[in-house]
Amino acid sequence: MYLLSQKPSIADHYLAELRDFNSQKDRMRFRRNIERIGELLAYEISKTLTFRTGKVETPLGVASSRSLLQPVVLGTILRAGLPLHQGFLNIFDHADNAFIGAYRGHHISDEDDFEVEMDYITSPDLTGKTLILMDPMLATGRSLEKVYHALLRFGIPSQTHIAAVIASAEGVNFLQSRMPQCRLWLGAVDEKLNEQYYIVPGLGDAGDLSFGPK
Ligand SMILES: O=P(O)(O)OC[C@H]1O[C@H](OP(=O)(O)OP(=O)(O)O)[C@H](O)[C@@H]1O
Ligand SMILES: O=c1cc[nH]c(=O)[nH]1
Numbered sequence: 001m002y003l004l005s006q007k008p009s010i011a012d013h014y015l016a017e018l019r020d021f022n023s024q025k026d027r028m029r030f031r032r033n034i035e036r037i038g039e040l041l042a043y044e045i046s047k048t049l050t051f052r053t054g055k056v057e058t059p060l061g062v063a064s065s066r067s068l069l070q071p072v073v074l075g076t077i078l079r080a081g082l083p084l085h086q087g088f089l090n091i092f093d094h095a096d097n098a099f100i101g102a103y104r105g106h107h108i109s110d111e112d113d114f115e116v117e118m119d120y121i122t123s124p125d126l127t128g129k130t131l132i133l134m135d136p137m138l139a140t141g142r143s144l145e146k147v148y149h150a151l152l153r154f155g156i157p158s159q160t161h162i163a164a165v166i167a168s169a170e171g172v173n174f175l176q177s178r179m180p181q182c183r184l185w186l187g188a189v190d191e192k193l194n195e196q197y198y199i200v201p202g203l204g205d206a207g208d209l210s211f212g213p214k
């Protein structure tokens with residue numbers, strides 16, 4: 001597991017603004033800070049990828065070069081994932097993209113419990129590709145688990161990275177035990193979930209803070 005906040009950096013400043021009740025009133029800043037964390041995580045992931053060495057002609061000569069060997073597919077869970085997706089796409093600008101409409105739908109019998117509803121999924125062929133699956137909030141991990149398994153019908157990726165801005169310790173344990181083949185890339189890990197399965201201290205509802213209440 002990679003943790004962006006393990007060493008102090010500008011990422012901590014973005015995370016602090018994301019969590020801060022007053023800064024959150026500026027929706028554009030909120031979305032942009034998620035996007036910036038996405039850019040930083042994407043750069044860190046890029047350091048683990050394989051590059052082909054070659055040569056590139058400049059106007060003045062020939063330079064040695066490296067270019068990405070394996071195609072990258074960016075997979076995002078709507079709706080809160082959109083700003084994070086943009087951050088990753090700013091870095092992996094040649095990537096193909098998968099989108100999944102999934103949300104935590106509540107049981108009528110138990111208002112606090114939920115089941116992940118998934119009603120839209122689109123993806124290119126994933127066979128042999130590098131899949132980066134993202135969602136800003138990794139709470140219980142149930143959304144990411146369901147979506148990952150649904151995506152496998154589009155082919156088996158050669159490697160899968162899962163990125164989130166804030167995770168709960170419980171969600172991290174859940175994904176590490178259910179999907180040990182996926183590598184986790186996180187902004188921060190928080191201590192617990194509340195009765196509604198929101199991350200505490202977390203930041204609140206990332207989808208609502210980005211796009212308004214639903
Ligand atoms: O780890 P989990 O317990 O599954 O929870 C995390 C999910 O909850 C949020 O989505 P939400 O259902 O609020 O949908 P939204 O993006 O439309 O706000 C979040 O964006 C994740 O997809
Ligand atoms: O803390 C949480 C948990 C799920 N979804 C969010 O937006 N926030």
Ligand SMILES: [Mg+2]
Pocket residue numbers: 080205206207208
């Ligand atoms: Mg939400």
